[in-house]
Amino acid sequence: MARIAVISFPGSNCDRDIITAIRDITGTEPNQFWHKESTMPRQDLVILPGGFSFGDYLRCGAIAARSPIMDEVLEHAWRGGYILGICNGFQILTEADLLPGTLMRNRGLRFVCRDVVLETHNSDNAILTGLNEGQKLRIPVAHNEGNYFADAATLKKIKDKGQIAFTYSGADQDPNYNPNGAIDDIAGIVSENGRVLGLMPHPERKADPIHGGLDGRLLLKSVIEAAS
Amino acid sequence: MTASADLSTEKQAAEMGLSADEFALICQRLGRTPNLTELGIFSAMWSEHCSYKSSRRWLKTLPTTGKQVIHGPGENAGVVDIGDGMAAVFKIESHNHPSFIEPYQGAATGVGGILRDVFTMGARPVALLNALRFGAPDHPLSRHLVGGVVSGIGGYGNCIGIPTVGGETHFDPSYNQNILVNAMAVGLAQADRIFLSAASGPGNPVIYIGAKTGRDGIHGATMASAEFSEEDSSKRPTVQVGDPLAGKLLMEASLELMASDSVVSIQDMGAAGLTSSSVEMSSKGGLGMEINLDKVPTREKGMIPYEIMLSESQERMLVVLKPDAMDRAKAIFDKWDLDFAVIGKVTDSGHLVLKTGDQVVADLPIAPLVEDAPEYDRDYKDTPTAKPIPNQDLITEMPLGEALIKMMGSHFLASRRWIYEQYDRHVMADTIIESGGDAAMIRVHNTQRGMSMTTDCTQRYVLADPFMGAMQAVAEAYRNITATGATPLATTNNLNFGNPEKPAIMGQIVGAIKGMGAACSALNTPIVSGNVSLYNETDGKAISPAPVIGMIGVIDDIAHAIKIAINAPDETVYIIGQAQDTNDGWLSNSVYAHVIADQTMASAPPPVDLTAEAKHGDMIRQLNTKGLITAAHDIGDGGALTALAEMVLAGSYGVELIGSDHQRSHGWAFGEDQGRYLIVTHDPDAVEAAAQAEHIPLQKIATTISAKELKLGNDDIILVTDLRSIHEGWLPNVMSQKKGA
Numbered sequence: 001m002a003r004i005a006v007i008s009f010p011g012s013n014c015d016r017d018i019i020t021a022i023r024d025i026t027g028t029e030p031n032q033f034w035h036k037e038s039t040m041p042r043q044d045l046v047i048l049p050g051g052f053s054f055g056d057y058l059r060c061g062a063i064a065a066r067s068p069i070m071d072e073v074l075e076h077a078w079r080g081g082y083i084l085g086i087c088n089g090f091q092i093l094t095e096a097d098l099l100p101g102t103l104m105r106n107r108g109l110r111f112v113c114r115d116v117v118l119e120t121h122n123s124d125n126a127i128l129t130g131l132n133e134g135q136k137l138r139i140p141v142a143h144n145e146g147n148y149f150a151d152a153a154t155l156k157k158i159k160d161k162g163q164i165a166f167t168y169s170g171a172d173q174d175p176n177y178n179p180n181g182a183i184d185d186i187a188g189i190v191s192e193n194g195r196v197l198g199l200m201p202h203p204e205r206k207a208d209p210i211h212g213g214l215d216g217r218l219l220l221k222s223v224i225e226a227a228s
Numbered sequence: 229m230t231a232s233a234d235l236s237t238e239k240q241a242a243e244m245g246l247s248a249d250e251f252a253l254i255c256q257r258l259g260r261t262p263n264l265t266e267l268g269i270f271s272a273m274w275s276e277h278c279s280y281k282s283s284r285r286w287l288k289t290l291p292t293t294g295k296q297v298i299h300g301p302g303e304n305a306g307v308v309d310i311g312d313g314m315a316a317v318f319k320i321e322s323h324n325h326p327s328f329i330e331p332y333q334g335a336a337t338g339v340g341g342i343l344r345d346v347f348t349m350g351a352r353p354v355a356l357l358n359a360l361r362f363g364a365p366d367h368p369l370s371r372h373l374v375g376g377v378v379s380g381i382g383g384y385g386n387c388i389g390i391p392t393v394g395g396e397t398h399f400d401p402s403y404n405q406n407i408l409v410n411a412m413a414v415g416l417a418q419a420d421r422i423f424l425s426a427a428s429g430p431g432n433p434v435i436y437i438g439a440k441t442g443r444d445g446i447h448g449a450t451m452a453s454a455e456f457s458e459e460d461s462s463k464r465p466t467v468q469v470g471d472p473l474a475g476k477l478l479m480e481a482s483l484e485l486m487a488s489d490s491v492v493s494i495q496d497m498g499a500a501g502l503t504s505s506s507v508e509m510s511s512k513g514g515l516g517m518e519i520n521l522d523k524v525p526t527r528e529k530g531m532i533p534y535e536i537m538l539s540e541s542q543e544r545m546l547v548v549l550k551p552d553a554m555d556r557a558k559a560i561f562d563k564w565d566l567d568f569a570v571i572g573k574v575t576d577s578g579h580l581v582l583k584t585g586d587q588v589v590a591d592l593p594i595a596p597l598v599e600d601a602p603e604y605d606r607d608y609k610d611t612p613t614a615k616p617i618p619n620q621d622l623i624t625e626m627p628l629g630e631a632l633i634k635m636m637g638s639h640f641l642a643s644r645r646w647i648y649e650q651y652d653r654h655v656m657a658d659t660i661i662e663s664g665g666d667a668a669m670i671r672v673h674n675t676q677r678g679m680s681m682t683t684d685c686t687q688r689y690v691l692a693d694p695f696m697g698a699m700q701a702v703a704e705a706y707r708n709i710t711a712t713g714a715t716p717l718a719t720t721n722n723l724n725f726g727n728p729e730k731p732a733i734m735g736q737i738v739g740a741i742k743g744m745g746a747a748c749s750a751l752n753t754p755i756v757s758g759n760v761s762l763y764n765e766t767d768g769k770a771i772s773p774a775p776v777i778g779m780i781g782v783i784d785d786i787a788h789a790i791k792i793a794i795n796a797p798d799e800t801v802y803i804i805g806q807a808q809d810t811n812d813g814w815l816s817n818s819v820y821a822h823v824i825a826d827q828t829m830a831s832a833p834p835p836v837d838l839t840a841e842a843k844h845g846d847m848i849r850q851l852n853t854k855g856l857i858t859a860a861h862d863i864g865d866g867g868a869l870t871a872l873a874e875m876v877l878a879g880s881y882g883v884e885l886i887g888s889d890h891q892r893s894h895g896w897a898f899g900e901d902q903g904r905y906l907i908v909t910h911d912p913d914a915v916e917a918a919a920q921a922e923h924i925p926l927q928k929i930a931t932t933i934s935a936k937e938l939k940l941g942n943d944d945i946i947l948v949t950d951l952r953s954i955h956e957g958w959l960p961n962v963m964s965q966k967k968g969a
Contacts, residue, residue: 010473010476010477010564010565011387011389011473011476013387013388013389013476013655014389014655016656016657017655017656017657020657021657034563036563050655051389052386052387052389052472052473052476054473055387055471055472055473055474056387057473110379110649110650111379111382111383111386111650111651111652112649112650113386113648113649113650113651113652113653113654114649140654142386142652142653142654142655144386202654204657205654205655205657207657208657210658210659210660210671210786211654211657211659
């Protein structure tokens with residue numbers, strides 16, 4: 001049974017949702033940690049949920065990345081632990097330098113909440129092993145700052161090392177398939193060791209039959225299995 | 229004790245919105261002249277916003293009771309029983325004036341305020357809705373206001389993590405200089421764990437939690453009780469500034485505090501801030517309160533008592549704590565990094581006593597502040613009866629398809645996607661039906677139960693006939709809830725009108741309250757909370773009256789939730805509530821009349837038959853329980869054909885109308901007759917049998933088809949992609965200043 005931790009910051013607002021999804025998938029309660037805690041027993045998977053960790057008045061995730069609990073999260077990463085950062089959690093991972101690049105304000109300068117279609121890449125990365133190359137997943141986004149950006153050198157490195165995990169897909173049907181202007185349609189990336197995944201869409205919002213789709217559950221299940 | 233400092237004057241009273249008579253009354257009740265702080269407290273408590281002095285006489289006539297009602301009007305929000313020991317806590321409230329002056333902050337703090345009203349009662353907010361009214365789409369201010377309000381609503385709701393799942397937006401030139409921003413919040417609580425505001429236990433500590441008090445929003449309640457003029461954008465400093473993260477911390481800490489058996493009573497500092505919260509808590513408990521203003525956390529130095537008492541700084545709560553609860557409370561506030569302070573105590577004096585140091589700066593008996601607030605029986609003139617415009621004066625020769633496209637691309641019916649995509653509709657992961665359908669629906673967390681919710685009001689109907697228009701708003705809300713499969717349960721109202729001192733406006737208020745009351749009685753949806761926003765006038769010109777109805781309903785099993793999208797080909801579409809041989813309909817004051825016939829006169833709206841509404845609603849629930857409905861939609865603005873087009877747009881199939889062309893008159897297609905639903909079924913025989921058994925009229929109108937088109941006649945076929953681009957393109961075009969407004 002995987003040991004799964006969910007970290008809550010003051011403005012996390014998707015922590016309950018991811019906890020519910022994990023409970024549904026695994027049948028057990030994940031371990032919850034408050035941002036002020038400075039010790040965390042060993043975990044198999046650490047999840048940084050979505051929300052507005054400290055209100056996002058400064059760069060999103062910047063303050064959260066400096067919370068006491070983050071020393072433990074970094075330690076977990078250095079040990080080769082698995083980490084999943086969703087939306088604000090992705091922003092925190094880039095601010096904590098666990099993932100390259102940054103998330104800028106959406107191209108349209110507006111918050112955007114809607115379903116997007118993701119295409120899976122580099123599924124040989126450890127955390128993505130449960131997914132097939134090219135697999136399409138319909139999952140919603142909800143963010144103000146999801147416009148992924150990396151400079152040319154970083155982008156080349158990400159590509160060379162196979163770190164792109166998900167891109168926004170569906171250009172043929174919808175001219176607005178990329179909801180935020182992310183460079184090269186990047187929706188999610190993994191760390192060099194393939195064990196830290198950050199993505200903007202919210203898999204926990206397509207994890208129950210009432211959500212009108214279960215692609216998010218599929219993604220979460222494969223991440224949990226990879227970490228187990 | 230006598231309060232110190234300089235005595236106030238009649239002139240100061242007038243500046244605070246009190247009449248000379250009211251000032252004299254205050255002096256008489258006190259037996260002395262109040263000082264400035266005391267006068268400020270009186271003016272806030274006696275403002276229209278806090279005292280309902282113009283509307284109270286009529287509000288009392290509304291139905292507020294029923295076996296589902298746990299707490300009706302008078303608390304922070306209404307509370308109704310939804311079964312299984314759970315209660316829904318909900319209310320709608322306006323933030324009209326601030327949103328016109330500063331759209332982002334005005335709308336954001338409107339959301340924050342209504343959320344506090346709900347969690348103050350011990351309920352976790354689970355959904356937000358908004359009823360918005362803007363001016364003409366091409367008015368120079370409209371884009372700025374739409375953009376600001378929408379991003380303000382999203383800015384607060386998205387951050388605090390409550391899904392914004394529904395509402396409505398209308399455009400009408402009467403709102404050019406006075407927009408309406410009404411926010412509704414719905415929360416869930418255990419029915420036996422509701423917290424009220426009445427203080428008790430003299431000696432109990434009064435604590436202040438949350439953000440510091442600043443100079444923002446001073447006298448906001450008074451501003452909300454006066455007419456507007458062109459110069460009022462200079463009132464920007466009286467608009468409060470919201471901090472959704474602080475709101476989130478306050479919400480979590482308050483809910484945790486209430487769960488920890490520490491709270492005697494609790495009240496948010498909303499309109500009129502510390503004044504109304506301390507006065508209301510004392511008044512409801514029949515007690516008094518002593519507050520040391522030096523202890524109130526302030527954002528700025530040198531704030532005088534008047535400013536501290538009348539600030540409307542956001543994200544603050546006043547709590548009477550159990551005497552032994554201080555340590556538990558402190559641990560919770562520390563966890564959430566929240567400021568708190570013991571600022572006073574409950575007393576049995578029946579007075580509100582304010583001190584700085586040892587000096588008493590105000591000493592007011594509570595009773596006159598609340599119970600003696602004036603109640604006016606304002607003169608009113610009934611709105612003259614509007615005549616219907618006969619169909620023959622409205623009908624055009626335009627082909628049906630062309631008229632449909634024009635209407636679907638008009639500001640009345642065009643898609644609001646541009647708005648709702650800026651709202652997080654999915655956070656909390658319990659959203660079942662979101663914006664774009666009839667009512668929204670959320671799951672009651674960890675159960676199979678669903679809660680349906682909507683806001684409605686067709687102001688052009690109300691303008692023409694306040695009684696019938698308000699009745700229609702209730703009927704429409706009832707149908708929206710019903711069309712999702714739920715049973716309507718209770719209502720909250722937001723009465724947006726002009727200056728009640730004008731008899732014609734007062735006539736609108738009286739007519740609307742009567743119509744609303746009749747409808748809520750007949751449909752068993754008592755009004756359990758609400759808000760009155762008067763003086764919505766700019767330079768003497770009143771808005772179109774908008775008595776907005778917020779309604780909630782319940783469905784026992786979310787597996788039976790109905791959506792509007794057509795799900796399969798070869799199914800049959802019926803109009804429930806319309807006879808098989810019907811080939812005409814009510815076009816007077818319809819969207820068709822405005823958009824196609826260019827007739828904008830306030831002509832008679834469609835009549836409402838409350839008995840038929842109830843019967844037809846029950847029919848929908850019966851058919852749904854039998855598993856006979858695969859999709860359903862209320863027929864409202866724009867009539868049956870536009871409703872059918874919306875069902876097509878929501879799904880992946882088309883429709884083909886049944887019958888010959890002559891049966892499809894414009895009156896039939898676009899008439900706005902009430903009490904009707906579109907339903908789709910896979911078992912037409914069973915539907916017809918069930919309807920006939922209950923003597924409910926129904927008309928078979930269409931078949932669903934695989935082709936993504938609307939076949940309206942032999943030569944009249946609309947491609948869904950064309951319809952979609954016009955329907956969804958309108959608002960983005962307006963907002964990006966392209967042609968199309």
